[in-house]
């Protein structure tokens with residue numbers, strides 16, 4: 204893959220959304236299947252959120268998205284809900300890695316001007332190009348380091364390992 | 374003169390360990406590939422690790438003797454599905470010579486400390502965010518997800534961005550009935566939930582010398598609640614004598630250079646710290662306990678990788694002994710962090726004393742910490758806990774409220790049935 208292009212509807216969340224909010228640890232007792240877990244996405248914050256998600260939606264958060272537990276279902280459940288990218292002012296390091304490894308695109312940018320329902324588009328080739336189409340605004344996203352970019356472009360850590368038999372050359 | 378740190382300047386502990394493990398001159402901001410000394414997964418993360426491993430198409434595992442799995446999150450398995458996960462883990466690990474601890478052996482992070490796998494200067498990853506606990510023994514220990522762990526099992530390596538380091542100087546002595554947990558909460562309150570994001574916390578200062586490994590592990594444990602990649606203590610006589618009782622290995626004790634470059638300097642004077650409490654539903658929502666109005670407490674929880682050690686039960690008992698018993702309408706639960714802790718508190722009589730007071734004891738492991746096994750609070754219940762997280766729903770019920778405090782403050786609440794300053798218990 205040499206380019207990623209995503210467009211979707213913004214779903215606004217706050218600061219410090221921890222992984223237990225994204226998916227409750229308790230739910231993991233019954234299933235690890237994102238298709239099952241998606242029904243409980245963000246339930247502790249808003250029990251109606253999961254039902255309101257349409258495939259292609261984008262999560263837009265404040266700072267420190269994905270803090271707390273390193274549990275990877277918190278990334279796979281988001282993908283399971285049909286969400287391909289999360290935009291946030293910052294991510295916890297474990298969530299950032301888990302997102303990258305699973306092909307969920309974490310975009311670090313100033314999210315203050317984005318409103319619920321705005322249409323956002325994200326292009327990534329050598330650089331990020333992020334636009335709020337509803338407001339006709341360009342957003343500046345933090346660049347990805349070479350190793351992260353190569354995992355993203357491979358589609359995640361599984362295809363990366365299948366292709367290269369290990370990490371991409373650093 | 375340039376503002377950028379010159380290559381001739383000294384290194385932090387994190388930079389030194391990552392230099393040693395990568396063979397590169399690792400400086401904050403660099404991305405390096407490091408060889409791992411110890412890898413840990415839990416029953417919470419290993420099932421997905423197995424799935425990633427299989428999908429990655431690899432057959433070989435590098436250094437299986439360095440990998441362990443703790444069956445701690447479902448200890449004991451509360452339902453058929455989790456019992457099946459335990460079976461899958463044993464089936465995967467057995468033929469591959471990966472150690473699987475028994476249900477009831479304890480929490481992975483505590484086992485890493487007790488079994489001599491967490492060594493000074495070592496590099497540890499665990500598919501669990503509280504892997505940082507091992508920084509109490511001078512290890513660079515950090516949490517990852519299941520996919521990173523699978524990749525590390527295959528390659529024996531991980532890529533890491535070398536973190537900037539915040540220097541935390543601890544000085545002064547704690548006053549009566551103030552605990553290291555109060556120090557940890559005060560620090561989280563000061564730095565906030567993302568105040569150390571992507572960075573290492575390096576603990577130092579004259580107060581460190583008198584801290585036990587339990588104290589150090591607790592502070593290192595809470596470092597991830599500030600977003601830190603790791604929290605590291607220096608290695609000293611306390612470290613050495615702890616290890617001597619447990620292993621023949623001594624690791625590679627690693628100290629910082631005197632001219633190391635830090636991103637921030639923080640000083641905490643322990644003598645000025647009062648008992649602290651993290652109010653629902655944020656770990657960084659910290660206030661002195663004296664600021665809290667009348668809050669009834671229905672459940673007291675002493676446990677987890679932050680507060681389920683022998684010293685925690687001892688400290689709670691010191692307060693409990695002064696009263697006439699656990700308040701009616703309040704349940705007090707102890708979950709030892711490991712089997713050896715359970716053995717210790719059994720043989721020294723603490724456990725019988727706690728049970729005699731009306732306390733409840735759960736299987737060693739994560740217990741009620743994240744609602745995966747053990748007692749779950751009811752609707753409208755207020756819990757005071759020695760844990761490290763109080764997110765809404767964390768203990769399995771989003772209609773309960775969790776307050777985080779020291780074992781002494783938890784015990785004071787157990788006696789009175791409400792949040793109480795342990796210094797007021799006579």
Ligand code: SF4
Nearest residue numbers: 503677678739742743
């Ligand atoms: S005790 Fe709690 S915080 Fe510690 S590893 Fe277990 S679930 Fe995580």
